[in-house]
Amino acid sequence: MEVQTRSGPGGVADGGVFTSKACMNCGATQNLLKCSRCHQAWFCSVQCQKAYWPFHKSVCRRNDFADAIESTEPKFASWMRKHGKIAVLKDDEVERLERASKSGNGTKREDVMRSMYGRADPKPLAPSYTPEDLRRMGEAQERRALEAPGTASIADAAWAAIDIPRDLGLDCGPYKWCQTQAQVFVYVKLPPQPFSKYSAFGKSSKVEVMLEPTAMRVSWGGEELLGGELCREIKCDESTWFVSDGVVELALLKRYRRGLAYAKGETNANTYWKSVFANPEEKEALQVNHPPSKYYDTEWRMEEGGDGGGPGTARRSRR
Known part of the structure; x- marks a missing residue:
């Protein structure tokens, strides 16, 4: 039994299969050019192509795979276009489709198919994330960077930049301190945190500092980092603190200091602190019997706007 194929204008059969080389609009056979998109339909002029476009657009499809191999395998490319084959998948690509079919969540089979079909070199779909996913991944990346061996954080660099003058203070490990004739500067390094945990002004909301005339305490998220009874009195109302680059910096104003008053029977030498x-x-106390001579050269005129000239001041001025 003979089966006949019913053709439309210009030699196109029902279903969009092109059967002859003729203009799809007027049937002309001279001076023909292929459709630049599907490479299947022929037209004699731009006018004919525009006139026939409302009918042609339903079957006009780009075939990236056929386009890629047409220069080396024109017959195979023509066969793919003629039979509507839009991809040739390798074994690993078939496995991707099968995994997507069995997956309960994530990328669906239809999405994977759209990413493969019509491409000469199918690639996996890029993952899609919600803003919350991106935030968590960013924090995890920052955390890994902080925990990576040999990686210096902002706080590490700031901590290393604090230079304590000999016999005017000590590096006690968890904290550093130094002094002038007017103030005692204490530096406490905060636990490692992602940079985003610090506010734009450098002060973290998790830091709490308690100052009393004879005691002080520094806490981070409810956990005490440093605290205890001070070796000498301070004027807590005129003492200050702030957080910079993951380091808490405290400037404690001495209660008895040069230019103000000494305790009964004391001299300027007694304003020298041997420990905080x-x-x-x-290990937390200076092992000296008397103040070094350079102590008497340190800043003491607080009323003139000086802040004691501690290493924290010098470090901040270098930034």
């Missing part, structure tokens, strides 16, 4: 806290461990 009373009853310190040996």
Whole structure:
């Protein structure tokens, strides 16, 4: 039994298969050019192509795979276009489709198919994330960077930049301190945190500082980092603190200091602190019997706007 194919104008069969080389609009056979998109339909002029476009657009499809191999395998490319084959998948690409079919969540089979079909070199779809997913991934990346060995954080660099003058203070490990004739500067390094945890002004909302005339305490998120009874009194109302680059910097104004008053029977030599806290461990106290001569050259005129000239001031001025 003979089966006949019913053709439309210009030699196109029902279903969009082109059967002859003729203008799709007027049937002309001279001076023909292919459709630049599907490479299947022929037209004799731009006018004919525009006139026939409302009918042609339903079957006009780009075939990237056929376009890629047409220069080396024109017959195979023509066969793919003629039979509507839009992709040739390798085994690993078929496995991707099968995994997507069995997946309960994530990328669906239809999405994977759209990413493959019509492409000479199918690639996996790029993952899609919600703003919350992106925020969590960013924090995780920052956390890994902070925990990576040999990686210096902003806080590490700021901490290393604090230079304590000999015999005017100590590096006690968890904290550093130094002094002038008017103030005692204490530096406490905060636990590692992603940079986003610090506000634009450098002060973290998790830091709490308690100052009393004879005691002080520095806490981070409810956990005490440093605290105890001070070795000498301070004027807590005129003492200050702030957070910069992950380091808490405290400027404690001495209660008895040069230019103001000394305790009964004391001199300027008694304003020299050998430690921050009373009853310190040996490693937290200066092992000297008398103040060094350079102590008497340090800043003491607080009423003229000086802030004691501590290393924290010098470090801030270099930034």
